[in-house]
Amino acid sequence: MAQRPERRKSTLGAAHPIEHQNNQAPVGEKQEAAERLTTTTDQAPSPSRAEESAAPAAAPKATNKAGKAQPKGAFYADEDVLERIRAAWFHTPTTAAEREASFSDFLREAALERMQRREKTYNEGNPFPTVPSGKIARGRR
Template identity: 65%
Template sequence: MAQRPERRKSALGAAHPIEHQNSQPTTPETTVVDESHVLDTSAAGRGVVERAARSGQPGKPKVQPKGSFYADEDVLERIRAAWFHTPTTAAEREASFSDFLREAALDRMLKRENTYNNGNPFPVVASGKIARGRR
């Protein structure tokens, strides 16, 4: 049996389809957003800001990890509708749906801390330690 010929290599094989070959490769820049000028006037937001100030970690970049929850479609539709149909001129209308969900969760968190832990924060639980999915 004859040996197969060696595969031919294209002169364009190493070329990037978007960047020009002679251009310097660009590295993405990390941007840290300073949100110290943003005020959250809700009770839940004040509590979080006060705790962050007490934590003594100035200059630490703000990280917003994603969180999610499961609910029936009709419940999700009602939650979305409650935020969407609140007039934008209402003082309680959050700027985004994520803000709406975060404020609801923070309100519930503060109530539980006050009820079950004398208003103090609970010990931190790592995100991987909480079981996922429905129970």
């Protein structure tokens, strides 16, 4: 009876996304890690067609006109609320003057309206001091 080939192990198996963000390695260590990763992937056999089709495609990063990556914001809501929000944008006629070009534009415009209203109410119409993205707690409260 033929022996089964040894199971391949992922180089990402021990990786933890939050620890990775908080513990950025110095540049020298990053280069060493990148070299280890490339040598590991160079030695691994190519995946079969079934594995290729099952693997998710990497999503391209959004960029602005200058070619720099745009920061992404997200929020949590119940599924029924999210469905209503998507439906409100989707079912607005494309001929309507208030229809945004994309769902992201719709969300951005809604957030900007609320931001301007709060600046006017609580800060005499002036922008609030900036807050770094890691400063705000994540998840539901």
